[in-house]
Amino acid sequence: MLHLHHLENARSFRILWLLEELNADYKLTTYKRNKSHLAPDSLKKIHPLGHAPILEVDERPLVESGFIIEYLLKHYDKQQEFKPVDSDETAWEDYTFWLHFSEASVMPLLVMRLVFTKVVQRSPMLIKPITKGIRKQVENSMISSSLETMLNMMEQQLQDNHWFAGPAFSAADIQMHIAVTGANAGPGLDKVKHVNLLNWLKRCEERPAFKRAVEKGGRVKF
Ligand SMILES: N[C@@H](CCC(=O)N[C@@H](CS)C(=O)NCC(=O)O)C(=O)O
Numbered sequence: 001m002l003h004l005h006h007l008e009n010a011r012s013f014r015i016l017w018l019l020e021e022l023n024a025d026y027k028l029t030t031y032k033r034n035k036s037h038l039a040p041d042s043l044k045k046i047h048p049l050g051h052a053p054i055l056e057v058d059e060r061p062l063v064e065s066g067f068i069i070e071y072l073l074k075h076y077d078k079q080q081e082f083k084p085v086d087s088d089e090t091a092w093e094d095y096t097f098w099l100h101f102s103e104a105s106v107m108p109l110l111v112m113r114l115v116f117t118k119v120v121q122r123s124p125m126l127i128k129p130i131t132k133g134i135r136k137q138v139e140n141s142m143i144s145s146s147l148e149t150m151l152n153m154m155e156q157q158l159q160d161n162h163w164f165a166g167p168a169f170s171a172a173d174i175q176m177h178i179a180v181t182g183a184n185a186g187p188g189l190d191k192v193k194h195v196n197l198l199n200w201l202k203r204c205e206e207r208p209a210f211k212r213a214v215e216k217g218g219r220v221k222f
Pocket residue numbers: 007009010011012037038039040050051052053063064065066103
């Protein structure tokens with residue numbers, strides 16, 4: 001029995017989407033964020049980390065979206081539809097690289113940006129100019145140029161390939177989707193420089209399983 005604990009506007013959308021791609025039989029519980037934009041304490045009762053996603057497999061709680069994805073593919077993707085076969089070295093390397101790149105490189109920058117935006121939003125009027133100044137400094141010195149380099153790498157990959165792991169859609173696309181959605185928030189990605197990324201986003205979101213996941217768990221908004 002699979003039971004997904006999903007938090008609104010969160011990385012757990014990845015697992016919901018994959019479960020839909022797999023046509024798996026699962027139970028879904030969706031949690032609302034609290035006033036501080038954090039997960040409710042009730043998630044800590046399922047797993048001490050209290051983060052989403054948590055996938056309970058026969059009541060054993062699994063965490064980390066990359067690990068959960070690999071677990072689901074190993075046990076439920078019998079035709080190996082969502083991961084390249086080991087013998088296709090290039091596709092396998094691309095799949096593995098982008099699966100890790102999303103969580104290890106892109107998401108930390110997006111979370112840092114989100115945290116500083118929240119700090120500005122929540123700071124009292126009197127000190128807002130100071131927090132805005134700090135946010136700008138962090139954005140300029142630690143976020144924007146690294147993110148631009150990463151976006152250029154992604155753009156290059158999608159210029160040469162239809163999907164992140166080559167010609168076929170894979171779970172690497174699912175893992176990357178929220179990262180690209182986050183980078184596309186606010187003013188949005190440059191329509192010329194990042195045309196391949198924007199077209200890839202559309203292709204992802206046209207998938208019937210993606211649409212079903214949005215109906216069940218809501219769309220991720222940054
Ligand atoms: N590396 C973890 C990150 C999990 C994570 O931080 N989830 C966020 C949602 S995007 C969360 O639960 N945040 C709520 C909180 O920190 O209280 C993964 O990929 O599963």
